[in-house]
Ligand code: KG4
C-alpha cells in the first residue's frame with residue numbers, strides 16, 4: 620500500500636512516501652535556522668514557514684519516490700499534538716490533496732508516529748515492546764502491545780527531556796536546537812565535572828521531571844564569571860547531558876523491571892543522542908533484551924514515521940475528513 624504522509628506539528632516541514640514498511644522518500648525541511656535567533660520555536664513563524672514549504676516538500680517526496688499523487692492509496696497527516704497553527708497547515712494540505720481525488724485520509728497522533736518509526740524496515744520491530752519517547756515536547760515510557768496505539772506507563776511531570784536540553788543550551792549560549800548543540804559541546808567535556816541532580820531517582824514510579832535540573836544549571840552558570848564559564852562550558856554541557864541521560868536510563872531500567880518485555884525501543888529527537896544510545900545499549904545487553912535503534916533522522920520529526928503509524932489505523936473515507944480540525 621502506497622502512502623503519502625505529511626507532518627508539520629512543530630518546526631520541521633515533512634513529507635514521505637512509503638510502500639508498506641519500506642521508505643520510498645522522506646523529505647524534511649528544517650526551520651531551525653529561522654528559529655535559532657529566538658532560541659526556540661516561535662509558533663507563528665513556524666506556521667508561516669510551513670505554508671511556504673509544504674507544497675514543495677510534498678512535490679519533492681512524490682518526485683523522489685517516483686510516485687504520482689494518483690497512484691497513492693491513501694494520505695496520512697499528523698493531527699496532534701503540536702502547535703495548532705503548524706498542525707493546521709498539514710491537515711489542510713492533506714485534505715486539499717486527498718479530496719479532489721477522493722482518496723482516504725488517515726489522521727495520526729504524533730507520539731504514535733514516534734513509536735511507529737520502529738515498525739519500518741530494516742528489521743522492523745513488532746509489538747510488544749517498551750518504548751522510551753523523548754522529544755522536545757514530550758517524555759514518556761510507552762507500553763506498546765498493539766500496532767495501533769500505546770499505553771502511557773509514566774511521563775514527565777514538567778519539562779520534556781528535549782526541552783531541558785534546548786533551555787540548557789540557551790543558558791550555556793550554545794544555540795538551537797539545544798540537544799545536538801549540547802552533544803557537540805559535551806564531546807570535549809567531563810560528564811563528572813559538575814554534579815547535577817538526577818530527579819525522581821528515589822521515586823518508585825515511572826514518572827520523570829526535568830525542571831529542577833534546568834534550575835540547577837541556571838545557578839551553576841550564575842555562579843561562574845565569564846572567563847570561567849567559557850573555560851568550563853564543555854564540562855557543564857557534558858555534566859548536564861549526563862544528568863538528562865541518567866534519568867532517562869534510570870526510568871527505562873525501572874520500566875524494564877516492571878514488565879515482561881522482550882524488546883525495547885527509543886523514539887523522539889533525544890533518541891538521536893549518542894550517550895543515550897550507548898547507555899541504552901549497555902542496559903539492554905545486561906537485561907538480555909533486544910534494543911531497536913532507528914537512525915537519527917527517524918528519531919527527530921519526519922513523515923515516514925507518520926506513514927508507518929497510518930498503516931495500522933482506519934482511514935477516513937472522503938468526505939468524512941473534510942470536517943477534521945487539528946488537535947493541539
Ligand atoms: O521529536 P522531535 O524532533 O520534535 C518534537 O516532537 O519535539 O524532538 C526535538 C527535540 C529537541 O528538543 C532537540 O534538542 C532534541 O530533540 N534533539 C536531541 C538531539 N537531536 C535532537 N537531543 C539530544 N541529542 C541529539 N542528538
Ligand code: ZN
Pocket residue numbers: 729733754755887888919920
Ligand atoms: Zn516529535
